[in-house]
Amino acid sequence: MAVGDGEAAGEIPVVPMEFDATFLARFGQSQGLMPTLFRTDTTWTLPALLEKVVWLDKRLELIALFDPNDPASRWCGSLVIDDPDASSRCHLWMAVRATTDDHGQRVVRGVIADISAIVAAPDRDPMTEHLSARTPRGHGSALMDLGTTLMHSFSCCEDPRMALWRHRNPQIHPADMMGLLQVLADLAANRPAQFALRIRFVDEESWTTLRAACVPLANYSRPQANIDFWLEPAN
Template sequence: MTAPDRPIPERPSPAAMPRRTGRCTHGGPQRRTSNRWVVAETLDHKSIPSVILDGRYRRHFANLGRASIATSAAHARHLTPLVRRCADNRRTEHELLPLPSGSVLRLTADPIFGPSQNVFGVNLSAGPPTDTPTPPPTIGAIEWDVLTARATISPDFRTLLDISEAQLDSPTTVPNLISHFDRWDDRTGFLALFDLTNPAGTWIGTATTQFTGKQRHNLHIVAKRIHGHRLIRALVCDISPTDPPPPPDPIYAALRRAPITPGHALGIIDLHNGLIHEWIADEPFAHWRNSTPQLHPDDIPVVATARTRLLSKTSTTTITARIRFDRASRWILVQAVCTRITDDDRPQALIDVTFSR
């Protein structure tokens, strides 16, 4: 059986062929514009800005050119200059970019101010010029002085947690700040930022907190040691809506509720840099948590020797030293029994402090 004959279509003549073809309109693959905010850090103005939050996704100092708001590689090249301009001018900046469709994309950069009114970061968004920009998320900021280990917090940090100045002092010490959190991951990595020699350059972690009468928060914290300065700067983002807070650390809870012998105080000290980052005490020692003691010059070698012994695997040592909290105060003689409690690459010691007789 054979198929019936079919008519053969005529080929078009050369005259009927089009002399030119239209431009290809589909182009290459395009990334969709995100309606979410991208947060770029500018903690160290001498370094390249990087992404720490892209929509609901946490980022670890990611390449700004790969942020989700960049609709193409050509548009991505505009992001870093826009962020730098916003940080340098300390004000909101805009940029209009043409799209292949003929429409226009508006980039908006809003500054995130630190405690000293330096710009610690920039909120970036993209959308049509006719749309009202979505209000940027509230991002808190913290700045530590490495020599005193005291932190200054930005007004937006209080807004983020919905707290007053009475609930958290500023400036504040490391143990006082950490005491307001029931989880701080990872703490030893954070402490490495305070090393006087070979400090960590950056740190990324999370912390959870719940102030009295307030909702529980899960915070994404990104910190950087500033080159050429004795400063650590950090941005704090609330990720609770997308990453619910994990439960409190039971070790923190147990330590802070441990019964303490009257007339004693307990602390945890990082043996690499000598920073006390946990302080548990009743009066007369309770208020020392938010104070920075000065060591008597003659006792500095005594404390240094004790740290060296503990770093060399000595399990326990006792020191007697004089401290005061300002130049007008008298020297206070205290005794501290120091017990090494960890043997990893970041050893810690428990200190039991009392007045010396």
């Protein structure tokens, strides 16, 4: 059945999307009825989309499209979302490829199709469930991809100070950048590290201090670090 062929088992809804050079995704006009999460007036961060990718190894493959030192060229795989409109789990199929925009910057473009009517949503990856189970009370956990410094696969309680992380990239206080670079160098050298960063998501917000303990991990297809993080209490 061709995508969009209404004479077959029904039209497959499809929405185009693009990740820009800052890892923010924007969506085009959908063909067919897609979940409202993919509106044209919203943005998704790469970590937000990665949390919908079922298998951890597929998440790492998708991250490779954004690695400037060892870039992959294309990716496809399953996404599972809880559709707030339908009160059900949706099975989506995403296919993307890396390309260059009009300004010479590397971007990732592709489509997301809703295949829920054809293939049931798969179960969650037990590896990601295992990672979330190790999170101490009051803390959050994440993985950091050392090739791109992208934090992903978050497991944490929602905090209003972090509420925008799915739709905006955090700003980092300029005075904390040198310390962060040293942490990245330690992790790349297979040394544990700790850091404190002041972050915010919009200019009008006050800075929030995020503290973390990082341990490098070697048993993945791409070098990763486990991040145990917590936020300092609000003043």
